[in-house]
Amino acid sequence: MTCVMRIGQLARRSGVSVRALRYYEEQRLLESARTPGGQRDYPDEALERVQLIQDLFAAGLSSRTVVELLPCVSTGVATPAMLDQLIIERDRIAARIQDLTRAKTKLGRVIENVTAANVAQD
Amino acid sequence: MTCVMRIGQLARRSGVSVRALRYYEEQRLLESARTPGGQRDYPDEALERVQLIQDLFAAGLSSRTVVELLPCVSTGVATPAMLDQLIIERDRIAARIQDLTRAKTKLGRVIENVTAANVAQD
DNA sequence: CCTGAACCTGACGTCGACGTGAGATACGAG
DNA sequence: CTCGTATCTCACGTCGACGTCAGGTTCAGG
Numbered sequence: 340m341t342c343v344m345r346i347g348q349l350a351r352r353s354g355v356s357v358r359a360l361r362y363y364e365e366q367r368l369l370e371s372a373r374t375p376g377g378q379r380d381y382p383d384e385a386l387e388r389v390q391l392i393q394d395l396f397a398a399g400l401s402s403r404t405v406v407e408l409l410p411c412v413s414t415g416v417a418t419p420a421m422l423d424q425l426i427i428e429r430d431r432i433a434a435r436i437q438d439l440t441r442a443k444t445k446l447g448r449v450i451e452n453v454t455a456a457n458v459a460q461d
Numbered sequence: 462m463t464c465v466m467r468i469g470q471l472a473r474r475s476g477v478s479v480r481a482l483r484y485y486e487e488q489r490l491l492e493s494a495r496t497p498g499g500q501r502d503y504p505d506e507a508l509e510r511v512q513l514i515q516d517l518f519a520a521g522l523s524s525r526t527v528v529e530l531l532p533c534v535s536t537g538v539a540t541p542a543m544l545d546q547l548i549i550e551r552d553r554i555a556a557r558i559q560d561l562t563r564a565k566t567k568l569g570r571v572i573e574n575v576t577a578a579n580v581a582q583d
Numbered sequence: 584c585c586t587g588a589a590c591c592t593g594a595c596g597t598c599g600a601c602g603t604g605a606g607a608t609a610c611g612a613g
Numbered sequence: 614c615t616c617g618t619a620t621c622t623c624a625c626g627t628c629g630a631c632g633t634c635a636g637g638t639t640c641a642g643g
Contacts, residue, residue: 342610345619345620346619346620346621347618347619347620356601356602357619357620358600358601358602358603359600359601361601361621361622362600362601366600374609374610375609376608376609376610376620376621377608377609377620377621377622378608378609378610378619378620378621379620379621394560394563394564394567395564396600397560397561397564398560398561398564398565398568399561401599401600402599402600411571411575412571415571415574415575415578416575416578417575417578421575422572422575422576425568425571425572425575426572428568429565429568429569429572432561432564432565432568433565435561436558436561436562436565438516438519438520439519439520439521439554439557439558439561440558441516442516442517442519442520442554443520443551443554443555443558445516446520446547446550446551446554447551449533449534449537449547450544450547450548450551452537453533453537453538453539453543453544453547454544456537456538456539457539457544467589467590468589468590469588469589469590478631478632479589479590480630480631480632480633481630481631481632483591483592483631484630484631488630496639496640498590498591498638498639498640499590499591499592499638499639500589500590500591500638500639500640501590501591518630523629523630524629524630584643585642585643586641586642586643587640587641587642588639588640588641589638589639589640589641590637590638590639590640591636591637591638591639592635592636592637592638593635593636594633594634594635595632595633595634595635596631596632596633596634597630597631597632597633598628598629598630599628600627600628601626601627602625602626602627603624603625603626603627604624604625604626605622605623605624605625606621606622606623607620607621607622608619608620608621608622609618609619609620609621610617610618610619610620611616611617611618611619612615612616612617613614613615613616
């Protein structure tokens with residue numbers, strides 16, 4: 340039986356754990372063919388898909404949201420509801436960026452103060 | 462007994478739950494005086510402090526990290542280790558902002574594509 | 584004094600994205 | 614055929630910032 344790519348290989352290539360890949364399948368984020376023996380066999384495109392999933396997770400989307408949006412992200416076709424959801428998520432990310440930027444600025448000021456104080460003390 | 466501010470009032474003013482305030486105290490993020498009857502009594506500065514804690518949490522810092530950094534954030538005095546930690550956290554936030562920005566761009570493109578497709582279909 | 588609202592201290596529940604065994608099966612090399 | 618490694622399917626554990634329920638206490642107004 341010629342396997343395209345087994346789970347361990349996909350894990351190494353994508354940088355996520357074997358467990359995570361099985362979890363993605365459980366959540367219907369990722370499909371796999373099976374060998375006659377029952378082992379998972381992934382096509383090459385699976386690599387991109389895993390990276391996309393990771394990106395969306397990193398952006399704070401839940402697996403439920405990702406599973407809803409993945410079709411249109413990969414096909415470019417969306418229902419109005421999906422489009423709404425896409426916009427909601429994008430705006431949520433934008434707001435999060437605002438928060439983080441504020442926090443970063445705040446920490447930056449603290450660092451400046453501390454550095455100034457330390458220099459003054461020398 | 463004249464209370465400055467009780468926990469419910471602080472909760473309403475800061476927008477966090479009563480439970481959260483107790484949790485902050487448990488984690489040594491926030492102190493409180495007590496009335497003879499054992500009820501928490503907060504000074505006015507507690508409001509700022511709670512907001513600061515929220516900001517740091519929102520930035521993805523853990524309560525452990527926050528408890529380590531709060532002194533120098535509020536006093537401006539830091540040990541070299543604290544300064545290192547501050548810089549680490551700021552850089553982590555910066556990296557996170559990068560990730561989110563990439564994800565936002567990605568979603569933005571998807572939205573454009575979808576919108577274009579829908580318009581084309583009309 | 585009485586009452587209802589606010590507060591108290593445990594202590595267990597939650598949720599999401601996996602980690603981590605346990606025990607069994609499949610695969611590839613020799 | 615055998616051995617070692619990779620994979621398989623349950624299924625419980627984790628972690629952090631609280632939510633929530635239970636059972637008792639304190640406070641302020643009338």
